[in-house]
Amino acid sequence: MAKKEVAVGIDIGGTNTIFGFVDRDGNLLGEDKLKTTHYDEIEVFVAALYEKIMVTAQKIGNGIDVIGFGIGAPMGNINKGTIEHAAGLPWKGIVPLAEIFNKHTGLPVIVTNDANAAAVGEMVYGGAKGMKNFVVITLGTGLGSGFVVDGKLVYGHDGFAGEIGHTAIRPGPSNRDCGCGRKGCLETYVSATGLKRSLLKIMADSMEPSELRKYSFEELDAEIIHEAARRGDYIAKRAFTHTGRMLGFKLADVVAHTNPEAIFLFGGLALAKDLIFEPAKEYMEENLLSIYKGKVKLLASELSTQNAAVLGASSLVWSTKDLKS
Amino acid sequence: MAKKEVAVGIDIGGTNTIFGFVDRDGNLLGEDKLKTTHYDEIEVFVAALYEKIMVTAQKIGNGIDVIGFGIGAPMGNINKGTIEHAAGLPWKGIVPLAEIFNKHTGLPVIVTNDANAAAVGEMVYGGAKGMKNFVVITLGTGLGSGFVVDGKLVYGHDGFAGEIGHTAIRPGPSNRDCGCGRKGCLETYVSATGLKRSLLKIMADSMEPSELRKYSFEELDAEIIHEAARRGDYIAKRAFTHTGRMLGFKLADVVAHTNPEAIFLFGGLALAKDLIFEPAKEYMEENLLSIYKGKVKLLASELSTQNAAVLGASSLVWSTKDLKS
Numbered sequence: 072m073a074k075k076e077v078a079v080g081i082d083i084g085g086t087n088t089i090f091g092f093v094d095r096d097g098n099l100l101g102e103d104k105l106k107t108t109h110y111d112e113i114e115v116f117v118a119a120l121y122e123k124i125m126v127t128a129q130k131i132g133n134g135i136d137v138i139g140f141g142i143g144a145p146m147g148n149i150n151k152g153t154i155e156h157a158a159g160l161p162w163k164g165i166v167p168l169a170e171i172f173n174k175h176t177g178l179p180v181i182v183t184n185d186a187n188a189a190a191v192g193e194m195v196y197g198g199a200k201g202m203k204n205f206v207v208i209t210l211g212t213g214l215g216s217g218f219v220v221d222g223k224l225v226y227g228h229d230g231f232a233g234e235i236g237h238t239a240i241r242p243g244p245s246n247r248d249c250g251c252g253r254k255g256c257l258e259t260y261v262s263a264t265g266l267k268r269s270l271l272k273i274m275a276d277s278m279e280p281s282e283l284r285k286y287s288f289e290e291l292d293a294e295i296i297h298e299a300a301r302r303g304d305y306i307a308k309r310a311f312t313h314t315g316r317m318l319g320f321k322l323a324d325v326v327a328h329t330n331p332e333a334i335f336l337f338g339g340l341a342l343a344k345d346l347i348f349e350p351a352k353e354y355m356e357e358n359l360l361s362i363y364k365g366k367v368k369l370l371a372s373e374l375s376t377q378n379a380a381v382l383g384a385s386s387l388v389w390s391t392k393d394l395k396s
Numbered sequence: 397m398a399k400k401e402v403a404v405g406i407d408i409g410g411t412n413t414i415f416g417f418v419d420r421d422g423n424l425l426g427e428d429k430l431k432t433t434h435y436d437e438i439e440v441f442v443a444a445l446y447e448k449i450m451v452t453a454q455k456i457g458n459g460i461d462v463i464g465f466g467i468g469a470p471m472g473n474i475n476k477g478t479i480e481h482a483a484g485l486p487w488k489g490i491v492p493l494a495e496i497f498n499k500h501t502g503l504p505v506i507v508t509n510d511a512n513a514a515a516v517g518e519m520v521y522g523g524a525k526g527m528k529n530f531v532v533i534t535l536g537t538g539l540g541s542g543f544v545v546d547g548k549l550v551y552g553h554d555g556f557a558g559e560i561g562h563t564a565i566r567p568g569p570s571n572r573d574c575g576c577g578r579k580g581c582l583e584t585y586v587s588a589t590g591l592k593r594s595l596l597k598i599m600a601d602s603m604e605p606s607e608l609r610k611y612s613f614e615e616l617d618a619e620i621i622h623e624a625a626r627r628g629d630y631i632a633k634r635a636f637t638h639t640g641r642m643l644g645f646k647l648a649d650v651v652a653h654t655n656p657e658a659i660f661l662f663g664g665l666a667l668a669k670d671l672i673f674e675p676a677k678e679y680m681e682e683n684l685l686s687i688y689k690g691k692v693k694l695l696a697s698e699l700s701t702q703n704a705a706v707l708g709a710s711s712l713v714w715s716t717k718d719l720k721s
Contacts, residue, residue, distance in 0.1 A: 218653065220550050221545075233653070242641070328558070358578075361576065362480050
């Protein structure tokens with residue numbers, strides 16, 4: 072019997088790296104993950120990742136034939152197979168990821184922005200099926216974005232389109248340091264970390280009691296703040312409102328640039344549902360030119376947080392194969 | 397002898413409407429203009445415009461065969477042939493421009509955003525020849541923009557992509573009213589009017605002498621401020637610097653969204669050259685993520701201010717004809 076062709080989709084995030092074996096129909100045959108933050112050296116990371124992938128392949132059994140690797144990573148450049156100056160990752164400068172990966176395998180290795188991969192996943196398997204113009208915003212440790220125009224991912228001239236996480240919220244001096252070395256980027260407000268930073272500032276200004284006053288900055292995370300907000304904690308709710316408003320403000324820019332049919336929110340913070348969607352929608356609409364008002368859908372990704380990026384990354388392999396055959 | 401096929405390109409601006417007869421090779425065979433502001437009623441405007449077009453056609457002689465009309469206008473919608481809620485034009489609400497125009501002619505009438513038309517003009521006849529990813533910013537009474545991704549104009553889901561003139565400069569309350577009914581739009585800072593507004597505010601705050609203190613708000617225009625700046629007027633120079641910086645700030649967003657190879661500045665304010673380009677370039681670079689720094693060209697349009705929009709509008713007719721034949 073012929074072996075089943077599968078692609079490996081890999082999602083490199085600031086905290087975890089997740090991978091999965093995906094068949095032509097988008098079925099996930101096996102998956103695993105490792106801690107990105109545990110590896111200061113890229114060579115050691117890739118070796119560990121490749122080993123884990125091989126272990127998972129053995130578990131699935133010998134009925135599969137791996138045809139390539141698709142990798143979504145912050146600042147992933149599809150033209151060059153590199154990760155370049157990714158603020159949220161342990162490896163600085165320009166990392167020749169595809170080249171290092173190729174020391175372990177002769178199969179095709181395709182690298183792109185993790186948010187671009189998520190956008191492809193949404194288009195192929197999720198809520199953007201049949202849409203020609205949409206944007207996916209990934210809300211994790213940082214904020215990523217992938218733009219689809221006329222049915223195709225926008226890569227731009229240098230392969231780096233879709234980095235709205237690093238657009239500034241206002242001109243002039245800002246207080247919030249960004250991992251990218253600048254200040255006041257959207258990601259410093261709208262991300263799991265951004266939410267935490269806003270919470271601390273609101274807590275400092277306010278006299279309201281809050282169950283979150285007992286947590287240190289290091290102990291706090293988006294989930295703890297989410298749960299407190301659900302229990303009615305005033306400070307936690309205000310932190311979500313502020314985060315949503317900052318997001319909505321910049322989503323209005325997204326609409327004015329490429330006029331999408333829908334914007335999908337994907338990742339941890341999107342799971343807070345109305346806590347983030349309501350202020351984002353309200354403030355986006357407030358900042359939209361009348362021709363756009365009430366027309367652009369703000370939707371939750373229809374893919375599970377883990378799977379979208381993995382499926383999206385894997386689909387890069389299939390599309391490359393299709394172009395060649 | 398066969399008659400020469402020509403398209404009529406029409407550029408409807410906040411102040412003037414310019415039109416021209418353009419042949420397949422981009423030669424302008426005849427042109428004329430009328431004051432947009434003189435016509436409160438769209439029907440009267442179209443009738444007057446059509447009459448002027450016919451007069452110009454007669455001057456050119458009977459060697460031409462008009463095959464269609466391409467119209468660039470603020471808030472022009474290519475899908476519906478309408479102008480919708482254009483802040484800078486005398487006609488409010490949704491104007492069925494193609495339909496009204498068709499009362500005078502049975503030929504194809506194509507309507508699009510004036511900045512989109514300028515972008516097509518730049519691609520076909522100007523500095524963007526051979527470029528696949530670029531953006532054109534039109535600086536006139538207002539600020540328009542046209543995005544080209546992968547060699548094609550971005551229209552977006554509703555046909556209204558490319559309105560960065562109406563993205564807000566910062567979140568929260570702003571002092572500057574915009575013609576669109578909102579406040580703090582980029583266009584209120586970066587446009588001929590925006591320059592004038594900034595000048596007045598700087599003049600109010602500063603004690604420096606200035607030759608411009610003798611002018612009323614109504615008397616002032618971009619040309620007067622430009623000439624004063626060239627003569628070294630401190631207030632005029634600061635107004636240009638502020639205008640350029642606000643532009644540069646939002647151009648960094650443009651880069652982060654679609655990663656163009658180049659951004660072209662087109663229109664009156666772009667003629668001020670270094671006065672606007674230097675602060676715009678500096679502040680754009682300052683606000684760019686490292687992966688983009690030093691890579692995106694900020695260029696002056698290579699088309700004359702009048703011709704680009706007219707040529708661009710006319711080229712819509714040719715491209716539609718090509719698709720059908």
